[in-house]
Amino acid sequence: MTYIGALSGGYSGGGSSASGINQATYTLGSGLSGLASGVDTDSIVNAMVQAAQVPLVQLLQQRQILQWQEMRYQQVNASLTQLQNTVQSMQLQSTFMAHSVTSSNTSVVTGSATTLAANGTYSVTVNRLAQGATVVSTSPVTANLSTETVGDVNGGNGITLNINGQTLQFSASDTLQSVLSSITSNTATGVSAFADPNTGSVVLQTSSTGGAAKIQVDSQTYAFLSAAFNLGQPQSLTTKDLSAGLAQNTTIQINGQTITLQAGWTAADIAAAVNQYSSTTGVSAQVNGDGTLTLNPYETDSTTGTTYDLLSLISVDDPSGALGLPSYSATDSQRVAQNAEYTINGYTTTSPTNQATYNGLTLNLYSTGSANVTVGTDVDSIVNAITNFVQQYNQTLQLMQGLYNEQRNYDYQPLTAQQASQMTQDQIEKWNEQAQSGMLANDPLLGSIMDTLENDMQLQLSGQTQSTVNGQTVTLNTLASIGITPIDPLTGVSSGATAPGVTTTGWNTYGLLQIDTDQLRAAIQADPQAVMRLFTNNPQISSGSSMGTGVAVQLYNDLSNSIQQLTDEAGSNPNILSEIQTQTSNGTTISGAGLLPYTLIDPNADFSTLFGSDSLDISFLGQQISGMDSEAEDMQQQISDLQQRYQNEFSQMEQAIAQLSTQSSYLSSLFGSSSSSS
Known part of the structure; x- marks a missing residue:
């Protein structure tokens, strides 16, 4: 693209008249403007070009305004996307099924629970801890x-x-x-x-x-x-006399390997079963002549013939005592590898580590002993999740209301480079704050989206069952029933309530929400399932249910539609929030929605660099801006051609005047010499 400012020519020497007398050929910008005519042709051409550039400057200003509108839409789009990410978790039942776990003796056991754990009190006895070899x-x-x-x-x-x-x-x-x-x-x-x-x-x-x-x-x-x-090999272990066979079916574990034994099996049968797993356990079984069975701390690889020895003790878990193995000494019992064993509500089970899991409950075992572990609803976690949702909602709606109610200031147009050259950086920023105001003032799309969000917050869940809260029978079927209500623009936030994320007052609070935390907490404690359904119920998933759509489910769907509408109108920019300036160069906070990026208007700019085309941007505003780009490029080329024509015309004028001046001088010299000779 041609720079208009680079189109002014230099002074080219040379040229000749018909008489053969050398003369100067004028070129605009040579510094010899009007050398023949005495007229400042440079200034005249510049003035004519600047006058021709006025429509281009206006078009570029309109383009900047349209681009600011696009950015504001993208800013709202990004804020709605953040809200939707928060709402996504509010659709999940797991958000409302968080549990708290307490222990009556934390030196024995503590715990945590997943959403699968059932509320209640569990009697836990730690019989032994897990340990390594x-x-x-x-x-x-x-x-x-x-x-x-x-x-x-x-x-x-x-x-x-x-x-x-x-x-x-x-x-x-x-x-x-x-x-x-x-x-x-x-x-x-x-x-x-x-x-x-x-x-x-x-x-x-x-x-x-x-x-x-x-x-x-x-x-x-x-x-x-x-x-x-001086490391020795552990001793072998010998069972009781098994000649009569096992009395019942049982299972044993040898070095962590579970082996099933059947009633009636003799030592030979058991040895065969044990040796089947020798490569895993490192233990081999030997039948003795007295009907006993010996477990040896070694095994031989049948393929290579290599013998592998255990340095660690043989770990045998025989809960029924079917094999009658001898007990380890007090010293050895501290060295043998073993699973943790604990009893919970009368059921005894084991764990290879001291962090055991039981039906969604994770138990951290610290020492032998007993404790009661109580699982209940984690009210604080649910309150925090709902409060975070309300805060994100308020921040998003507050941004949209600010943009919708902001006054458009038509006296401040986007700055030109010439204007900015006479201003300080602080003045430029303040000017642009005014010029950017009201980009979405009374915007119908913005207003429609805000109406939709506010209506979602008033949704009533049909089919909700009744609950008893603080001794009263209530139906938790609206946000208001759990303490979440709109702020009154006249009286402000109610006594005892909080308004997370709200920084405005008066009519700008219309539709924003406040929370009576005590009422919310009481509702969750009384009936967490009802609170969960209020947010998460989805008739499309709960087939056969007569209940309506939950608040979070409805809001998520409406947000998806709103985000798509904004994308169709102005596209999306995932980086827009980081591009918005929130503080001026002198450190003061910029009010409202922040200062958008801007480009000083310069009709002489290189438009090929300024106008970056995005083939993927098929939004309405994106196409309008693209059309303006093409129009601006055409106008700049026309002005460039016009300037060149002016240059040529003035150059020809100067050459003609110079030629006349030369001829006049020549004739004068002829007449002067003729008069002298006569």
């Missing part, structure tokens, strides 16, 4: 682990260790301390290893809890760890 040296390690090397233990050679299926390689020069550190840093082993400086013992612990936690190694690893850290 722990292995400790059978005697203190006397070697200096920081200087003793792998080679010192392994005949001068390095070694490859296999722990819980993970391979770790060490050179002969690696210290024993580095072996422990490497086991810990390789999190895939699920084992931490360290030396206790107080006792001299080396300790290996699993990072996970539960009966399935174990420390399993191959034979080479076992031999090395035994020699280096």
